[in-house]
Amino acid sequence: MxxxxxxxxxxxxxxxxxxxxxxxxxxxxxxxxxxxxxxxxxxxxxxxxxxxxxxxxxxxxxxxxxxxxxxxxxxxxxxxxxxxxxxxxxxxxxxxxxxxxxxxxxxxxxxxxxxxxxxxxxxxxxxxxxxxxxxxxxxxxxxxxxxxxxxxxxxxxxxxxxxxxxxRFPDISREHDKDPESFFKILLKLQEKELPFHVSVLGETFTDVPDLFSETRITLGSSVLHWGYLPSKDDYFQTLCVADVVISTAKHEFFGVAMLEAVYCGCYPLCPKSLVYPEIFSAEYLYSTPEQLLKKLQNFCKRPEIVRKHLFQGDIARFSxxxxxxxxxxxxxxxxxxxx
Structure with a gap:
């Protein structure tokens, strides 16, 4: 040793x-x-x-x-x-x-x-x-x-x-600091507009879960595919593989492992135009305001083929x-x- x-x-x-x-x-x-x-x-x-x-x-x-x-x-x-x-x-x-x-x-x-x-x-x-x-x-x-x-x-x-x-990317075929309030607010607006979507909220919880999480889960109802931590890495990656879009509303991020894992699994990333994200993702995948994010998601809900046919423009292999x-x-x- x-x-x-x-x-x-x-x-x-x-x-x-x-x-x-x-x-x-x-x-x-x-x-x-x-x-x-x-x-x-x-x-x-x-x-x-x-x-x-x-x-x-x-x-x-x-x-x-x-x-x-x-x-x-x-x-x-x-x-x-x-x-x-x-x-x-x-x-x-x-x-x-x-x-x-x-x-x-x-x-x-x-x-x-x-x-x-x-x-x-x-x-x-x-x-x-x-x-x-x-x-x-x-x-x-x-x-x-x-x-x-x-x-x-x-x-x-x-x-x-x-x-x-x-x-270590898989072998596949394809807290306040993360600002869940903004993320959930966007989802609820999509629901209000009666736009079709499904969501999986994944992540590990170290401390008390805010009431906002449980309240939003109830409000979103049948739109929720999965909610909470997936202890199996295989299950986690399988959930990513069936998703079309991965969203970050983080107020802090120094790298972004989860976003890159999701992109590797075929997701279209949407990230703030700040923090580490411009270092990793091109302008196409960045938004400056919650309104811009909402507009992009509305378009994707109406025309899901946009993201399903999209090939990611970038080199994520450099992070492997x-x-x-x-x-x-x-x-x-x-x-x-x-x-x-």
Whole structure:
């Protein structure tokens, strides 16, 4: 073994990446915490891993997601601090949306900045994620009342690179941050206009489900094909394969695994003209306002053959594990640090 994988929030796309690396790259050992109570994982995971990861002279590389406070861990475990430390950002806390800016907990973003400073390599799943983080550091640190640190973007940026999240596409024949309110509002307007459609609402739930979900499900009635989490990946992909359109109304997205999986399964994507989406999808698949989204969906409901005959204009193969395998292997098979 030579690669120590650490995931403080072992669920969703975080779990998907770690499982893929462990399975595909020889010499990986994985330690994780269940994907619950995200805030407490960010606050205390380093202390947990300090006690649960046994010392091992064979480790050469430490790979962790940015949920972990890497600075705390390497201070508590100097033996791990000697490894080449790679930090992977699925999302960043400097621009992660909150209802009001006063609600933003300074500590989470601060922890990520500290983690970047002690890491040897900092990897982001998109250019949007990287630039939104780096260019927000100075503004974010202005929350400190005085004696603010300087030039941290200049120190961190040379360590940074973009490496898209690797998706293992299937073998087929073909929360407030996701803004469900806007999505459901669009569906209800389609229903009011008596336009024919069916919908599947898929996704994992980590906390309490808002009343909006259950109320909308009842209102949509027979238009609902499936509602809720599908534990079987095969069932999940089969549901995508019978769909025509996949919609995002996200207020935050740093990559968008689910959207790309749906496109691979034959869905026509409709995404906001913001966040990471312009980096991945061409203008044809982007909308600027809810009104534009509604207009497109109305047209699709009246003329479903438009999307059923459509061939996606773009290269999603570049996001596949097959395409990205080499870069991840190079990242995780690098030589250990020689300055320690």
């Amino acid at each position: 030579s690669v120590l994988l650490i995931e403080a929030f072992y669920g969703g796309s975080h779990k998907q990446l770690m499982d893929l690396l462990k399975e595909e790259i020889e010499g990986c050992v994985l330690y994780g915490l269940p994907a619950k109570k995200w805030h407490w994982r960010a606050r205390t995971a380093a202390l947990y891993f300090m006690q649960t990861i046994p010392p091992n002279d064979n480790y050469r590389i430490l790979f962790a997601s940015s949920v972990l406070n890497l600075a705390e861990l390497v201070a508590l475990r100097p033996d791990l601090g000697k490894l080449k430390k790679i930090l992977y950002f699925h999302e960043n806390q400097l621009v992660y949306p909150v209802q009001k800016n006063q609600e933003r907990d300074f500590q989470y973003g601060y922890n990520q900045i500290l983690s970047c400073l002690v890491a040897d390599t900092v990897v982001f799943n998109s250019a949007f994620n990287m630039e939104s983080f780096l260019t927000s550091i100075c503004k974010f640190l202005k929350m400190i009342p005085d004696h603010r640190p300087k030039d941290l973007e200049r120190i961190i940026r040379p360590k940074c690179q973009v490496l898209y999240f690797p998706i 594990w097959a395409a990205l395998r080499g870069r991840f292997r190079s990242l995780l098979t690098a030589e250990p640090r020689k300055d320690l």
